[in-house]
Each structure stands twice: as structure tokens, then as C-alpha cells.
Amino acid sequence: xxxxxxxxxxxxxxxxxxxxxxxxxxxxxxxxxxxxxxxxxxxxxxxxxxxxxxxxxxxxxxxxxxxxxxxxxxxxxxxxxxxxxxxxxxxxxxxxxxxxxxxxxxxxxxxxxxxxxxxxxxxxxxxxxxxxxxxxxxxxxxxxxxxxxxxxxxxxxxxxxxxxxxxxxxxxxxxxxxxxxxxxxxxxxxxxxxxxxxxxxxxxxxxxxxxxxxxxxxxxxxxxxxxxxxxxxxxxxxxxxxxxxxxxxxxxxxxxxxxxxxxxxxxxxxxxxxxxxxxxxxxxxxxxxxxxxxxxxxxxxxxxxxxxxxxxxxxxxxxxxxxxxxxxxxxxxxxxxxxxxxxxxxxxxxxxxxxxxxxxxxxxxxxxxxxxxxxxxxxxxxxxxxxxxxxxxxxxxxxxxxxxxxxxxxxxxxxxxxxxxxxxxxxxxxxxx
Amino acid sequence: xxxxxxxxxxxxxxxxxxxxxxxxxxxxxxxxxxxxxxxxxxxxxxxxxxxxxxxxxxxxxxxxxxxxxxxxxxxxxxxxxxxxxxxxxxxxxxxxxxxxxxxxxxxxxxxxxxxxxxxxxxxxxxxxxxxxxxxxxxxxxxxxxxxxxxx
Numbered sequence: 001x002x003x004x005x006x007x008x009x010x011x012x013x014x015x016x017x018x019x020x021x022x023x024x025x026x027x028x029x030x031x032x033x034x035x036x037x038x039x040x041x042x043x044x045x046x047x048x049x050x051x052x053x054x055x056x057x058x059x060x061x062x063x064x065x066x067x068x069x070x071x072x073x074x075x076x077x078x079x080x081x082x083x084x085x086x087x088x089x090x091x092x093x094x095x096x097x098x099x100x101x102x103x104x105x106x107x108x109x110x111x112x113x114x115x116x117x118x119x120x121x122x123x124x125x126x127x128x129x130x131x132x133x134x135x136x137x138x139x140x141x142x143x144x145x146x147x148x149x150x151x152x153x154x155x156x157x158x159x160x161x162x163x164x165x166x167x168x169x170x171x172x173x174x175x176x177x178x179x180x181x182x183x184x185x186x187x188x189x190x191x192x193x194x195x196x197x198x199x200x201x202x203x204x205x206x207x208x209x210x211x212x213x214x215x216x217x218x219x220x221x222x223x224x225x226x227x228x229x230x231x232x233x234x235x236x237x238x239x240x241x242x243x244x245x246x247x248x249x250x251x252x253x254x255x256x257x258x259x260x261x262x263x264x265x266x267x268x269x270x271x272x273x274x275x276x277x278x279x280x281x282x283x284x285x286x287x288x289x290x291x292x293x294x295x296x297x298x299x300x301x302x303x304x305x306x307x308x309x310x311x312x313x314x315x316x317x318x319x320x321x322x323x324x325x326x327x328x329x330x331x332x333x334x335x336x337x338x339x340x341x342x343x344x345x346x347x348x349x350x351x352x353x354x355x356x357x358x359x360x361x362x363x364x365x366x367x368x369x370x371x372x373x374x375x376x377x378x379x380x381x382x383x384x385x386x387x388x389x390x391x392x393x394x395x396x397x398x399x400x401x402x403x404x405x406x407x408x409x410x411x412x413x414x415x416x417x418x419x420x421x422x423x424x425x426x427x428x429x430x431x432x433x
Numbered sequence: 434x435x436x437x438x439x440x441x442x443x444x445x446x447x448x449x450x451x452x453x454x455x456x457x458x459x460x461x462x463x464x465x466x467x468x469x470x471x472x473x474x475x476x477x478x479x480x481x482x483x484x485x486x487x488x489x490x491x492x493x494x495x496x497x498x499x500x501x502x503x504x505x506x507x508x509x510x511x512x513x514x515x516x517x518x519x520x521x522x523x524x525x526x527x528x529x530x531x532x533x534x535x536x537x538x539x540x541x542x543x544x545x546x547x548x549x550x551x552x553x554x555x556x557x558x559x560x561x562x563x564x565x566x567x568x569x570x571x572x573x574x575x576x577x578x579x580x581x582x583x584x
Contacts, residue, residue: 344559379523380524
């Protein structure tokens with residue numbers, strides 16, 4: 001029976017080679033057991049949900065195909081975690097994220113997905129969440145084809161930059177845009193997640209009014225944010241769009257969240273926060289100029305161009321006052337005052353640290369005078385060639401230190417060594433004399 | 434380098450910095466500002482001082498000053514630059530495969546090596562260990578010959 005028990009123990013202690021878990025991002029030697037550990041399970045759910053959100057963007061395209069401009073294609077990349085491969089859109093067909101959709105429907109991807117789930121222990125029944133079914137791909141392709149047919153006649157017009165009033169065509173398109181907006185299936189919450197920015201509500205009335213005075217630039221289709229920098233600087237107003245929209249007649253500011261921007265976060269990094277993000281177009285072939293807000297232009301505060309103070313200045317004045325009142329604390333005390341940080345009581349020198357902290361605080365308050373730091377204080381140092389504890393090494397050192405001056409004094413005052421003469425002998429000697 | 438890192442020349446200063454650095458690793462470099470090896474190390478130290486500032490304090494000790502000779506004898510410093518680590522006034526040893534575990538002799542290859550060493554010391558100290566293992570691979574540890582004490 002003992003032999004059997006030993007065998008069991010031995011089996012449990014079998015050591016596995018180190019392997020890398022890409023979910024937890026660490027190396028482990030537990031082999032297959034690793035995927036059942038709770039930490040791994042937590043990391044796995046986080047990992048998969050991150051990937052899911054990227055997939056959600058692609059699924060949006062599946063339902064709403066739109067044209068991908070070749071110059072923007074290079075920015076749209078997607079890393080498939082199951083296949084460990086980048087899928088970019090450089091050689092993709094005309095539609096946005098075609099390569100990604102095709103990849104997610106491919107057999108290889110499914111194989112890799114299965115292998116991943118086996119290796120890292122995901123739920124096998126949720127497999128469909130990480131791939132695209134062939135039926136959906138077929139539907140998407142049909143949609144794409146119809147899109148191409150629609151876009152063909154309008155493409156010629158769109159590629160030309162038209163300056164000057166050419167209202168008829170654009171009005172038509174604009175109206176189409178407005179009408180389409182009501183029909184669009186844009187989900188503001190979803191796009192929030194992918195952009196991280198709140199879209200402002202889109203007032204169709206203001207849109208119509210403000211666009212009547214526009215000299216235009218009809219750039220059709222998805223327009224990536226970064227391309228805005230090609231518009232001349234004086235036309236591009238940084239912050240206060242509402243102010244200059246009505247007062248000047250610049251080239252319109254193209255801040256657009258088109259369907260392509262929604263999905264590729266990396267592309268739309270240049271957003272300036274809440275003020276800029278606005279309505280969305282879902283249909284291809286419309287221009288996407290939207291106004292940031294409906295409020296009348298603010299003249300009181302001024303802006304960057306009129307030389308007014310930046311809004312954060314008022315805030316900092318208050319901060320300055322409060323900062324001066326705060327007492328300046330020394331670095332080591334402030335470290336210890338961090339709320340909620342309890343240091344390991346078993347750490348090296350914990351007792352010393354506590355005592356010293358108290359001493360320092362008392363010194364600050366002026367109560368105690370440094371008493372135990374004398375000139376000959378030495379830290380406990382584990383010396384190189386010592387044996388025994390560190391305290392002993394210090395004692396050894398001090399002994400050595402004391403030996404040196406003693407040796408010197410010996411040589412200075414050589415003692416005369418005389419034989420011992422007892423008192424009796426001295427007495428006898430004196431008596432005899 | 435001394436405009437970034439404090440240079441200590443008196444025993445009292447060394448004492449006070451050892452006693453006052455609480456819950457942070459104290460890195461004391463013993464050497465000369467004119468020595469090439471020390472300059473290399475000092476450069477690394479000053480560049481990484483800010484990065485480790487949350488858990489380590491770095492100071493330089495000039496071994497040519499009279500006052501610190503007692504420390505040089507106490508710490509057995511014969512080769513420079515020598516770096517000694519303290520935590521809460523306790524001396525921390527590091528086993529890097531060399532003969533002398535009480536100090537680090539020589540410079541480091543990169544800033545990251547230095548930061549790794551200080552991190553290893555900090556982690557060990559927080560766990561209560563007074564001697565830690567060196568996280569660097571052997572080829573990145575400067576080698577030297579240690580003279581036996583009575584030679």
C-alpha cells in the first residue's frame with residue numbers, strides 16, 4: 001500500500017516543461033492543469049471579451065458594407081488572436097474590412113479557434129461568437145455588389161473637388177443624407193465603446209441652415225480623421241467650431257465618424273474630445289459635415305484666435321491658492337502617509353523603520369533630540385570574510401579598530417620590564433645595607 | 434553627475450542617509466568621480482535615478498575623503514566602483530555568482546540591468562529576506578578577483 005501511495009505522489013509531482021500562456025501572458029510549468037486555475041479563467045474572460053469588442057466592429061461592417069479608400073486601407077489592421085496573425089486590408093477588395101471578414105469565415109481560422117479553445121479552456125459552445133458564418137458572408141457579398149452598382153455613377157462626381165456654389169447636386173445629396181439619418185441603424189452606445197467619445201446629438205434643422213452658406217468640398221465616402229490636416233490651416237478651426245461656422249466661409253471642417261472610423265480605433269486617435277464628435281452617416285455616398293453644437297457663438301470668453309484666456313487658467317488660480325496652504329512634507333513621511341498602504345510587517349528592518357518614523361515625527365514636532373546617533377555608530381554589515389551574525393561582524397570590526405591605536409601606543413611608551421622584587425626582599429636588602 | 438545625485442563626503446552624512454531612508458532601498462556607490470569605471474556607473478545611476486525613485490534612493494560616496502575611511506575599512510572596499518545596498522538601515526546582500534555577496538563591484542551593462550537589480554533587492558527586502566539572488570544572467574555581471582583578506 002505504501003508503494004501505491006508513493007506512486008500517486010510521484011504522479012502528482014511530475015514536472016512539465018515551461019510553456020507560455022498567451023492569455024495570462026506568463027510562463028508556467030503546470031502543463032494542462034494551468035487552464036483550470038481561477039487566475040487563468042479570469043484572464044481568459046478578459047482576453048476574449050477584448051477580442052469580442054473588436055469583432056463587434058467587424059460585424060457592423062458585415063451588416064453595413066461601405067467602400068474602403070485605398071489610401072486608408074493601410075491603417076485598417078486587425079490582429080486575430082487565434083491565428084496569431086495580422087490581417088490588413090491593403091490588398092482587400094473594395095469593401096471595408098473585406099479581408100477580415102473573409103478571414104473570420106475561413107476554415108483555417110476555425111481550426112485555430114478550436115485549437116485555442118482546447119488549449120486555453122474556453123467555452124466550446126460559444127465558438128460561433130468568434131467566427132463569421134458562411135451564410136452571413138454570402139449575404140454580405142451580395143450587399144457589397146449592390147453597393148458597387150450604386151456607387152458607380154456617383155463616383156465620378158465625388159472624386160472632383162468642387163469649389164464654388166454648385167448647390168443643386170449637393171443639396172440633393174444633403175437632403176438624401178438628412179433623410180437617411182433617420183433611417184440609419186447607428187447605435188450610439190456601441191460606437192461609444194469603440195471610439196471612447198460621446199457623439200453629440202444631430203440636429204437636422206441646424207444642419208440645413210448652416211450648410212446653405214457652404215462652399216463645398218464634396219469628398220464622398222469614408223474620410224479618415226487624419227486626412228483633415230490636408231485642408232489649409234486657416235480653414236480648420238481647432239476648438240470653437242460654432243463661433244466661426246456662421247461668421248466665416250471656410251472650407252468645411254470634415255470631422256466625420258464614418259463607418260470606417262467606428263471600427264478602427266487606431267485611426268481616429270486625433271479626436272479632440274467631446275466637442276468634436278458628432279453625427280454619423282451610414283449610407284455610402286454622402287458627405288458628412290456636421291455642426292458641433294446648436295448654441296450661438298460665444299463672444300464673451302474669447303478663444304484661441306481672439307487671444308482670450310484658456311478655460312483651465314481660471315481653474316488653476318484656485319489650485320494655486322490651495323497648494324500654497326498645504327504643508328510641505330518630507331519625502332519619507334509622505335510616503336508613509338499614503339492612505340491604505342500597509343507594508344509587509346515581515347519586511348527587512350520593519351521594526352527599525354517604525355521606530356525611526358516615530359522618531360522623525362517627534363523631531364519635526366520639536367520634542368526629541370537625536371540621542372542615539374553617536375559618532376561611532378556603524379550599521380550592521382555582513383562582512384565578506386566573516387562567520388557568524390552581522391552584529392558580530394560589527395563587534396569584530398570595532399575590536400580591530402581598537403587594536404590599531406593600542407599597537408601604536410605600545411611602541412611609543414615601551415614599558416621597562418623588571419623582575420619582581422618582593423617587599424621582604426626589599427626590606428632585607430635595605431636592612432642588609 | 435553630482436548635480437543629479439548627492440555626493441557624500443562625511444561619515445555623519447552617510448549615517449544620516451542610512452538611518453533616514455525608510456522603506457526604500459538605499460544604493461550607495463563608493464568610488465571616485467575621476468575614475469572611468471565610476472563615471473560609467475554614475476552615468477547609469479543618474480539616468481535611472483528618477484525611474485527607481487519610488488522605491489530606491491541613490492547616493493555617491495567619495496572614497497578619497499578622510500572621514501569615510503572608516504567605512505571603507507568596515508565595508509572592505511578594495512575595488513571601485515563598489516555599490517552597497519541598504520534597506521531600513523539593514524545591509525542587503527546579493528548573490529550574483531561572484532565571491533563577494535556584500536556589495537556589487539563594477540558598473541552595469543544597461544540601465545535596465547541596474548533597475549532589475551534594485552528591484553530584486555526591494556522585492557526580497559519586502560518579503561523579509563536579507564540576501565537575494567541576482568536576476569541578471571552571468572554574462573552581464575562584471576567579474577573580478579577578490580583578494581583574500583590578509584594578502
